[in-house]
Amino acid sequence: MFFSVVIPTYNRLPILEKCVRAIARQTWHPELGIQAYEVIIVDDGSTDNTIEWLEAHRDEFPCVRWLQQEHLGPAAARNLGLQVAKGDWIIFIDSDLVVTETFLEAHVRRLIQEKQRLGIEEITQVPAFSYGRVINTCNFEEPTSEPYKVIDFSAAYFATGNVAIARHWLEKAGLFDTQFQLYGWEDLELGVRLKKLGLRLLKCPEAVGYHWHPPFSLSQVPALIQKEIERGRMGVLFYKKHPIWEVKLMIQMTPFHYFLWAILSLGGILNEKTLAPLLQWLINIGRPQDALEVARIFLNWYNVRAVYSAYQEQALQQPH
Known part of the structure; x- marks a missing residue:
């Protein structure tokens, strides 16, 4: 299993630094069959020196590569990332999400569990995707110290803040609709098309991501x-x-x-x-x-x- 982690970003450099450092530190047990993973960052026209920071830290993150586009929105950014992704599995996270070291492993274990339940030989043919837990936090210094709260519950079927899915299901559904250039709904719209294909949502609370946002003012x-x-x-x-x-x-x-x-x-x-x-x-x-x-x-x-x-x-x- 080779994973491509696709991360669109727009003017989020301070938290992106934490996001990249966290996703670049993944560990897993060899028996899970994970070959390797890559991280693809798609800069959606940022003006905060995002690319300059990535270039300056190239040696620190050998699994990370990046692309640039005009400010066209997250749907176009994710599609661009998918165009160059090498993985047969895709993980989408947002650039303000800080994950744990076992984040990738947790997604894989949940998908393997579903594969065994269905008795399917090839894991990419499992008609399902895993959806990790997203915990909202205002704690910039230690985002992973935030406990899970009732308001963190999500009833969304497909949301790209923390999801792992076989690449071919995305291609079969038709990828993200780039007409969604303003804020909202591009991921849930794709979710409607995935649901029509019969894909099952697999809750995976062990794959934790901490979604940082500044305290309200x-x-x-x-x-x-x-x-x-x-x-x-x-x-x-x-x-x-x-x-x-x-x-x-x-x-x-x-x-x-x-x-x-x-x-x-x-x-x-x-x-x-x-x-x-x-x-x-x-x-x-x-x-x-x-x-x-x-x-x-x-x-x-x-x-x-x-x-x-x-x-x-x-x-x-x-x-x-």
């Missing part, structure tokens, strides 16, 4: 709002490609979601301006995560409105 609010607007617009693109109820629920394009966030935000009265004093107070007393959860009241309202706005725009553009 009010300075982040404009960027978070923009992400929610982009996610709403890409959600409608997702639904256009797969007009099914499951996708409607994912992108929150239902009357229930619209009225839920309208009520919780008091029709927009509870917004980034009116809630700013409360958010800052929570931050000041050392509870930035609670502040972020409160902020989700207006962030989700932005998202739902963006969904409905994009859907209405699309309807107007269609010929009558």
Whole structure:
């Protein structure tokens, strides 16, 4: 088994350094049949000297190579990584994820377990992929010290923060759709196509990745709002490609979601301006995560409105 770890990145150099050092330190038992692995970093037009850092540390990470592209988004970046990948198995992680030394081994053990359960001789033919655990943390110095929390649970079927899959299944599904150039949904859209192929999701909590993000602050609010607007617009693109109820629920394009966030935000009265004093107070007393959860009241309202706005725009553009 030869693995290619594909990591798209955009202006995340400080945490990328930790990500690379962690993934480059993998260990495993010889009987698992792992031949080797490579790490492919695709720089999506960064302006923070990412490539210069990688070149300066070339000798430190012999298993790492990198590519550059214009800022085209993670879907295009992952596809570019797949084009040059040598592995028959692909692992996707994000560039702000710090994994443990047994991360790769854990994914392999879970896949072998499924192969044995099904009695399939060739492991790449196992109709499944393994999905590791992602633990969110604000601890930059020691991200792997963060415990698992209830809010870390994910019900996603296919998300590229921490997943291992045979290359041929990706090729059969058609890779990532590069129309998803704004924030959100490109991995879950591919997941819908993988589900149609009958692939089974294998939970693999032993393959742990620690997803770092800076502690919430009010300075982040404009960027978070923009992400929610982009996610709403890409959600409608997702639904256009797969007009099914499951996708409607994912992108929150239902009357229930619209009225839920309208009520919780008091029709927009509870917004980034009116809630700013409360958010800052929570931050000041050392509870930035609670502040972020409160902020989700207006962030989700932005998202739902963006969904409905994009859907209405699309309807107007269609010929009558």
